[in-house]
Every structure is written in C-alpha cells, then in structure tokens.
Amino acid sequence: MTDPNTVRRHLDLTRLALTPSTAARERVLNRLRVDVPPPSAAAAGGGGPRAAPSRWSLAGARGAALSVGLLALGFSAGYAARAPSAAAPPLPVSALAAAPATAPDELFPDTWESPPEAAPSRAARPASSGAALERLPLSLGTPPRRAPAKPPLRSLTVQPAPASDPSASTSPSGARDELALLQRADRAVRSGNAALALALIGELDERHPDSTLLEERRAVELLAHCEARATDAAARAARFLRDHPGSVYVGRVRALCASPPASSAEPRR
C-alpha cells in the first residue's frame, strides 16, 4: 500500500515543477503591457491606449478567436452570471472590435450565483433532529441500530431532493443533515457523552443507511463504545484498525480503546 506521504510528496513536487520562473512571468507581462494597458491606469485617466485599436492589433485576432471559441463552449452550470449592475463601467468597445457581435457578459461571469443546490434554511433541522433523538433509547444496554438490509425507497433518490425528503443522503440537504448529525455525535464522544453519541449514530443508521461517510460513522460509533468502556470495545477496535489501517481515526482509536474494558463487576451505565 502506498504511503500517504508519497501522495503528498508527489503533489508538492508537482506544484514545484509546474510553477513558472520569474523570467517567464516577466515575459508574459511584457507582452500584456504591449497589448493591454492595466485597467487601473485607464481608470485613472491614462486614456489613449484604451481607445486605440492598435492596442489589440497583436492580440486582436487572438481575441476574436478566443471569443468565438469561448462562446462555442458555453458555460458550465456553476458559472451563471448575474446581470451586471447599473453602476458597472461599460466595457471598452475597442477591446472587442475584432470579435463577433457577442455580448461579453455572456462569455465571462462577473459574479457568482448561489449554487443551484444551495441548502434551504436549516432553522427547522435541529428541532426535528431533537425530536427524533428523544425517541431513541439512550441506555447503553440497547445496541445501536444497524442499517436495514433493504434501504427504504426514499433513500434511493438521486436527484436533488426537495426539502420534504431530507433523509436522502444523495441530496444536498440530506448530506448536510447527515454531516451535522455526525459532527454532533463526534462532539458527544469528545465531551464524554457516549450514550448521546450512540443514539445519534443510531439515528444516522436509520435515516442515512447509504453514505460515503460510513467509515467516519463507524469510527465515531467505535469511539463511543470505547468511551463507555463496553466489553467488546477492544474487539471492535481491532476489527476497525484491521479494516481501515489508513484512517485518520487510527490515532484516536488507539488512544481511547487501548484501555482494558470495564470488569464484569462494574455496573453497566
């Protein structure tokens, strides 16, 4: 298995290898100074070059070709442009003199819209989570719920789910709900509240049986068992470490689950 540090090292070396030299930076800047004066200079009344067609004489053909090519490409979904504000200064017409009659705002985004999958208000979420939590057993004697063998149909939704179907892990709101619950469970473990953590994990198993965060969920569940000194915590930990040797939870699991389990004489909480 490749050392994770190898991945990091390759990424760092790639960044280093692909970084251009200072000389290259100057060369490109010098070409830009010939072709396009800085907008700051133009805005300060530097004037003339901005209106001079020759400013784009070298880059004019490139500019036209670029505009056509970019128009043909269209936009990706995340770059929808808002209408420019009335206060925005107009584009220099000369800059696109050689380009086809295409509104420049259609080519380049000025501002960002919120992603279409932006989560709706989450004001109601904590209340519903809390209500569901109250129905879950808090005693350690009750084993955490396991994911059902056949997930309910509502969890198989693959399109962005409406607000009424927050349990679908594939929907953005469902993913946020799951992440919030998992973070609450993790905080509960860190604060020593294993019962709450296990209850939250149980809720996660019920509401989000399919998830890409299952490793994290199982890790938090394991840590809760270790925090509670469950008798089978050591066996669970060994299994987790065997199944996930590269997990970021390895350190916490070893630290928390290394202690021997509670003796049978001690009452269970």
Place this chain on the structure above:
Amino acid sequence: MIRHGDDAGALRELPPVDEASRTSREPEASAPDAVRSGAPEQLDFEDVYTRHFDFACRSLRLLGVHPDCLEDAAQDVFGVVARRLPQFAGDASLRTWIFAVVQRVAANHRRARRRKQDPLTPLLHEPIADVANPEAQAEAQQAAALVQSFCDGLDEPRRAVFVLALIEEVPAREIGHALGIPLFTVYSRIRSMRAALERFLEAHQVVTT
C-alpha cells in the same frame, strides 16, 4: 480536506455546516482574495497578475494545455483578467474567478492545439526555478509527469476539484461556491481522488518514501 495520518480525526477538519473552513495551510495570496474582497477599483492588475500568475500557469498545465502553448494561454488568461478586472464585483474569491477564466482558456487551447507563428519559449521546459540539484529537478519533473497523467484521466468536474483542492489547496467552501457543487460533494470528491491517486501511484510502482 481529510488528510491521512492526522491524529485529530477527520470530522474536526470538516467544517460545521454553516461555517467557512480552511483545508490546510494558508495558500498564497488568500486574504485579499477572500469573498469579502473590496471594490474592483482597489485591485491593481499588476498586483493581481503577480499574485496569481503561478497559480494560473499550474492550473493551465494540469487542465491539459500543452507546454508549448502555455505562454500563449497565460497571456490569454490575463488579457481577459485585465479587461474584466474593473467589473469584478468581489462576490467570490478572485482566485476562483480567475480559475473560471483559466478553465475556458484551457478548453479553447485543448480544442485548437494551435501554435503561434513565432514559437515562444515553452514555459515549462525551463529548469525549475527553486531547484538547483539536477537529481531533485528530475524527481520533481517525474512526479509532475505522473500527476499530470493521472489528471488527464479525470473528467472535467473532477479535474477542476483536483487542481483547486489538491494542488492549489483552495478551501473546500470556496471550491464549492466556484464550481456550483455542494460542500459535501467537494469533500467526497477530494477523498475519492486522493485514494485514486494513491492507487495510481501504486500501480506505477512508485517507491514509497
């Protein structure tokens, strides 16, 4: 960004749902380019160019621009930036705004694959600036070639996340905002691509260090 070997646990590195987060160390030129950036008239083009040229070139290369065309492509990118900078409203990170331009320019160059009549010095055939040792140079070039090869096999959405998250270490929230994908999806893709890169390196029998 979830990092292996971090003893603190992954969830602490995942942001609370409604808070911004940083994935790792401070990337270059991050503070002035944050979502809260000032009015466009406060942005000096040459300052923007100096701070983002390296980022743009690395991104162009990893988005498939041929080394011989890289200088042309960089000029195209910053020509657009120079022209459009006064209209940058500051609603998003300047860096990711520039990345949007980079993506379009890279796509255009990949399609065209044309050369200028007067070939310019290919940017990345030059020795690596900060590496004097020839062996280190070779190692870095080899690593970059492998990562480039891996990158070429990604689809466009994932390649964008790869470049922004794993090479440029842009915060996940910024990436999600820029690419129009949910934060959860960003994290998921980051993790899956790290794992895929790990398998790729293993398949190419990269000697572990």
